[in-house]
Amino acid sequence: MEEDFKPGEPVIEVRDLYKSFGDLHVLQGVDLTVTKGENMVVLGRSGTGKSVLIKIMIGLLKQDRGDCLVLGKEVSKLDGNDLRDLRLKIGFSFQNSALYDSMTVRENLEFPLVRNIKDLTRAEINEQVESVLDAVGLLQTINQVPAELSGGQRKRIGIARTLILKPEVMLYDEPTAGLDPITCLEINELINEVKEKYQTTSIIITHDLTCARETGDRIAMLLDGKFLKTGTFEEVFDTDEERIKSFYDYNFIQ
Numbered sequence: 022m023e024e025d026f027k028p029g030e031p032v033i034e035v036r037d038l039y040k041s042f043g044d045l046h047v048l049q050g051v052d053l054t055v056t057k058g059e060n061m062v063v064l065g066r067s068g069t070g071k072s073v074l075i076k077i078m079i080g081l082l083k084q085d086r087g088d089c090l091v092l093g094k095e096v097s098k099l100d101g102n103d104l105r106d107l108r109l110k111i112g113f114s115f116q117n118s119a120l121y122d123s124m125t126v127r128e129n130l131e132f133p134l135v136r137n138i139k140d141l142t143r144a145e146i147n148e149q150v151e152s153v154l155d156a157v158g159l160l161q162t163i164n165q166v167p168a169e170l171s172g173g174q175r176k177r178i179g180i181a182r183t184l185i186l187k188p189e190v191m192l193y194d195e196p197t198a199g200l201d202p203i204t205c206l207e208i209n210e211l212i213n214e215v216k217e218k219y220q221t222t223s224i225i226i227t228h229d230l231t232c233a234r235e236t237g238d239r240i241a242m243l244l245d246g247k248f249l250k251t252g253t254f255e256e257v258f259d260t261d262e263e264r265i266k267s268f269y270d271y272n273f274i275q
């Protein structure tokens with residue numbers, strides 16, 4: 022019943038999700054649907070529960086109540102090989118893309134491939150590494166080590182390393198944090214290129230409103246444990262709701 026999702030079909034479905042840590046009620050009835058091929062931006066202040074939501078989606082935390090279906094499976098009910106299989110279909114691009122400093126770009130990209138897919142020939146490995154590097158526009162860096170790359174290039178290689186396993190879902194955690202404005206624009210473009218080229222379904226967690234506007238098909242604004250508003254950038258921010266207006270005024274730069 023799963024796997025073959027068509028554009029517009031829900032790949033991630035979160036319904037009435039609750040999560041507390043003791044007296045700290047982080048998620049209080051979260052609803053979110055992300056459809057095949059969609060870029061969904063999750064916006065919210067620090068500490069609002071964006072990471073907790075993502076951790077529930079990948080089975081690192083369990084919700085107290087509610088549903089979280091990813092690729093048709095209720096994540097909290099999966100364990101062992103089933104959870105591992107699901108995670109292989111999800112690519113995470115973390116804030117610190119954490120490349121291995123002592124390895125070349127080629128070796129960094131080979132690593133997840135060889136570890137997760139058995140019996141690849143040398144030629145297949147080379148072909149996949151080169152193809153994904155080409156997709157992020159950095160084929161020329163193949164023999165360099167991370168210290169020789171700029172922050173933006175490292176971020177791109179981190180995204181390439183995630184893409185090499187051909188994930189169906191991409192989770193970007195603060196993809197533009199710590200980058201200069203021009204590099205931010207390049208990363209925004211890359212996120213959109215990844216969507217076009219790999220037809221991924223993505224969640225992009227960010228505080229960066231330019232990133233949200235440029236990459237988000239829809240934006241979901243997390244406030245006080247719920248998505249206060251979900252819609253296009255214009256739909257979310259064309260509002261009289263004071264909390265959304267103040268988030269916009271405080272964060273918008275360009």
Ligand SMILES: Nc1ncnc2c1ncn2[C@@H]1O[C@H](COP(=O)(O)OP(=O)(O)OP(=O)(O)O)[C@@H](O)[C@H]1O
Binds near residue numbers: 066072
């Ligand atoms: N395992 C945990 N145990 C206890 N509290 C937790 C745990 N994980 C998260 N929290 C708390 O839940 C709240 C939401 O945390 P979360 O990391 O999801 O925030 P965030 O929206 O991702 O913030 P940021 O933008 O700063 O990364 C915080 O108050 C955090 O301290």
